[in-house]
Amino acid sequence: MKATTEILMPNVLLTCITTGKFKTGCLSVNLLTPLCRQTASMNAAIPCVLKRGTATLPDMATISAKLDSLYGARISPTVRKKGEIQVIGFTSDFPDDAFIPEQSSNLEDVSYLLGEMLLMPSTQGGLLRKEYVESEKEKLLERIRGSINDKRAYSMQRLAELMCSMENYSVYKLGTETDVESITSQGLTRHYSELLASSPIEIFYCGSAEPARVKAALENALAALPRNSEEPDIGTEIRMNSLEEKPRYFEDEMDVTQGKLSIGFRLGDCMEDPDTAAIKVFNAVYGGCVTSKLFMNVREKLSLAYFASSIVDMHKGILAVSSGIEFDKYDAALSEIFAQLEAVKNGSVTDEELKAAKRAVAGAYRSTEDSLGALEDFYLNQALIGPECSPSELAALVEDVRKEEVVSTAAGVECDAVYFLRGIRKGDAD
Amino acid sequence: MKERRYDNISETLITETLSNGLTINIVPRPAFTKSFAMFATDYGGADRRFKLGGSWIDTPAGVAHFLEHKMFDMPYGNALSVLSANGASPNAFTSSGMTAYHFECTERFEDNLRVLLSFVSTPYFTAESVQKEQGIIGQEICMVEDNPGFVIYNNLLRCLYEYNPVRDSVAGSIESIAEITDKTLYHCHEMFYNPSNMTLAVVGNADPQRVIAMAQEILPKEPGEVPERDYGAPEAAIPHQAKISAEMEVSAPQFMFGARIRPERDGIARLRQSIIGEISLAMLLGPSSPVFNRLYSDGLLNGSLDYELDYTAGTAMLLAGGESRDVGAAMDEIISELRRVTADGLDRDLFINSKKSYFGDMLRNTGSFSTLAQALIEGAFADFCPLDAFEIIEGITVQDVQAFVFDNIVPEKLALSVIEPKK
Structure with missing residues (x-):
């Protein structure tokens, strides 16, 4: 496996991860734009509207037939939140030519289709088709409303919203219902043109083709891409401390049988010069894997939760705990979750815990090289925040993490907000 | 060995x-x-x-x-x-x-x-x-x-x-x-x-x-x-109950419909039937199908129509569903499409493309370690090898798919489950 990055056009980078071990290839085109309330919904709508039709393939049925004929190639619109950067675009995966039972050029054909989707939408009077815009607005509204369907994810989303209410990080990747409703075909077309000309673009290819072939295919596919000379300013602001001296407490009531307790922390000092390996190992020791303190104590030993785990967002410098509990276990679960963090801070981490955590993190990085999707996401993260190394090199760094580094990472971690999604209290339901 | x-x-x-x-x-x-x-x-x-x-x-x-x-x-x-x-x-x-x-x-x-x-x-x-x-x-x-x-x-x-x-x-x-x-x-x-x-x-x-x-x-x-x-007494030809609804904390109505299919029990016959079944479902409900595109454009479907074929406990069933603001209208559209297909037959170009697309899906599934391992396990319990599918698919014709649809995917055999948002 070899990764190379080159400049395709001004502010357009192509990263090729060349490897012959997969049966399919993966290609993604990503526009980077600041995540903010004013534009989040429009940004999210753009790839969804673009996938509806192109100048030569005017509707989804003809696009889908084209993809079928390329042996089940897929192109999906994507909207990702990476810290305070909104990453929008398309991800495609398609069978490698070597396995297709007839002569084929899937890489070129898929690249071309992707380019056409991005640059040559089906328009009416110079505007994105109103019917497509209106129809995709409806779908986006449903997706936003639908975020309550998965209670665990919803409670984590509410935590980010409430904890970071003063920061752009609080913005949901699809924006809000109100902002979606106010989208017009004129406004969206204008925004689309600006975005196309000004966003930095990151392209990733992962598969067996040589970089030169990939570059040629994309140069052809993106020949019509407009580029202006502005240097856009995008990035994520990292807050080092909690907003107030004590954690802020929030809760919502909903008709659910199991409560969802989510707790947000600022990683603090370790984000000055973040050591990804040490932070990931700290998270694994605390709550990021099944040998972690949260899993072993909160769930297994004390049966306080059906699940209890933590994740770190390296883009924003946040640690978040997610747990599912019975309503009356709230106090006990919360204090145990805090107590386990204190334990890490105090250095009560056994050699076994550390070893298991390192194995889990190193193993996850090593297996990244075995998955197209994971590789694509790894290199996108790397393009945004580093570090400049391959997954297996990072795995090696993880193996060298010492207990002192875990403890010193934990030292600066500060609870900022606690969110509880609870059932409706008897007596005060309407 | x-x-x-x-x-x-x-x-x-x-x-x-x-x-x-x-x-x-x-x-x-x-x-x-x-x-x-x-x-x-x-x-x-x-x-x-x-x-x-x-x-x-x-x-x-x-x-x-x-x-x-x-x-x-x-x-x-x-x-x-x-x-x-x-x-x-x-x-x-x-x-x-x-x-x-x-x-x-x-x-x-x-x-x-x-x-x-x-x-x-x-x-x-x-x-x-x-x-x-x-x-x-x-x-x-x-x-x-x-x-x-x-x-x-x-x-x-x-x-x-x-x-x-x-x-x-x-x-x-x-x-x-x-x-x-x-x-x-x-x-x-x-x-x-x-x-x-x-x-x-x-x-x-x-x-x-x-x-x-x-x-x-x-x-x-x-x-x-x-x-x-013992998996119980033989089931009647049509579903035990045609429709069921529940109310939950969801944002939009969700629906899932299904039908029991007559399963080929074991071996190559079973593998072949599952390939034909999957291609049938792709042709009827997949992203290239007329009905999916109509429902999506008419705003009767919020995202995709998901579908699967499931063999388990001596039985087999097909399941499909999605999210719609008007489940009744969406189901009417689906059922009238089934009647149309029964009368007019399936589209040949759609069949050729669906077969290619299914080939790509199989390649993807083979690439996934866990999906392949699970397919090998299911194959071991039913006496087939999932890797044989790449050879079998070559011989599958539009008539095979048509016969499967006529036998199994008919309106009378469908049951419908709906989740409505709480009032």
Whole structure:
């Protein structure tokens, strides 16, 4: 496996991860734009509207037939939140030519289709088709409303919203219902043109083709891409401390049988010069894997939760705990979750815990090289925040993490907000 | 040890049947770092009534799933923790037709495989641990009741089946699991966790000979009796109930419809039927289908129409569904399309493209370690090899698909499950 990055056009980078071990290839085109309330919904709508039709393939049925004929190639619109950067675009995966039972050029054909989707939408009077815009607005509204369907994810989303209410990080990747409703075909077309000309673009290819072939295919596919000379300013602001001296407490009531307790922390000092390996190992020791303190104590030993785990967002410098509990276990679960963090801070981490955590993190990085999707996401993260190394090199760094580094990472971690999604209290339901 | 090469997709399959009856399938992937192993028993939530030594035995709902939870307990502690501490990602699942234990790892594969084979073949339960687990599983049962995906699926199965125990939740109920004791678990483990009723699949960077040798060394040497199961009285031709609705905290109405299909039981016939079935569903409901595109453009569908074909517990069914602001209108559209297809037949160009697309899907699934391993397990229980699909698909014609649709996907056979948002 070899990764190379080159400049395709001004502010357009192509990263090729060349490897012959997969049966399919993966290609993604990503526009980077600041995540903010004013534009989040429009940004999210753009790839969804673009996938509806192109100048030569005017509707989804003809696009889908084209993809079928390329042996089940897929192109999906994507909207990702990476810290305070909104990453929008398309991800495609398609069978490698070597396995297709007839002569084929899937890489070129898929690249071309992707380019056409991005640059040559089906328009009416110079505007994105109103019917497509209106129809995709409806779908986006449903997706936003639908975020309550998965209670665990919803409670984590509410935590980010409430904890970071003063920061752009609080913005949901699809924006809000109100902002979606106010989208017009004129406004969206204008925004689309600006975005196309000004966003930095990151392209990733992962598969067996040589970089030169990939570059040629994309140069052809993106020949019509407009580029202006502005240097856009995008990035994520990292807050080092909690907003107030004590954690802020929030809760919502909903008709659910199991409560969802989510707790947000600022990683603090370790984000000055973040050591990804040490932070990931700290998270694994605390709550990021099944040998972690949260899993072993909160769930297994004390049966306080059906699940209890933590994740770190390296883009924003946040640690978040997610747990599912019975309503009356709230106090006990919360204090145990805090107590386990204190334990890490105090250095009560056994050699076994550390070893298991390192194995889990190193193993996850090593297996990244075995998955197209994971590789694509790894290199996108790397393009945004580093570090400049391959997954297996990072795995090696993880193996060298010492207990002192875990403890010193934990030292600066500060609870900022606690969110509880609870059932409706008897007596005060309407 | 048999070795078969599939040159067109660059795969090699190693198969072996041990003298104790265990079947082993291995697909070596030396270019990869990771390996995936799955060890499964042909015993799931629907296997509640079975015959052993001449007499029929009834067990409460939820035993297979309960066993899955408790199998990780070992005299030395918890096997899940051992595997995790060793860097593996272990997990397990119970469906109505099987219980499977699996792990993925990037190093020390053989150590991990040893742990997997040992804990699955070592029953170790105590009255206290069973009692404690009743609480944990009780929580799990409560949790899934908040999950619209689970409720819509379970409700649909209650419509499609009157007798087959697939209609009950795999985890059982708070009441049924209260009847489970350590003795129930020991008994069912003895019945169903014997090597003759089990299979092992490995995909990854592993040495086939050493895998086989390890299974021989660790597992019981003698074959066991495979219990005969009773899945209830024969079902009527049409669903037990045509429609069911529930209200939940969801943002938009969700629907899932399905039909029982007449399953080919085993071997190539079953594999072939499943390919034809999947192509049928893609042609009728997939992203290139006329009905999907009409529903999507008319705003009667919020996202995709998802569909699958499921063979389990002596039966088979197709399931499909999505999210719609007007389920009635969406279903009318789907049903009128089915009537149109019955009258006019299927589109030939759509068939050719759908076949190509399905080929790509199979290639993708083969690329996924866990999907391939699970397919090998299902194949081992039903006597087919999923890799043969690449050859079979060549010979499938539009007439095959048409015949499948006429036999199985007709409006009268459909049942519908709906989740409405709470008022």
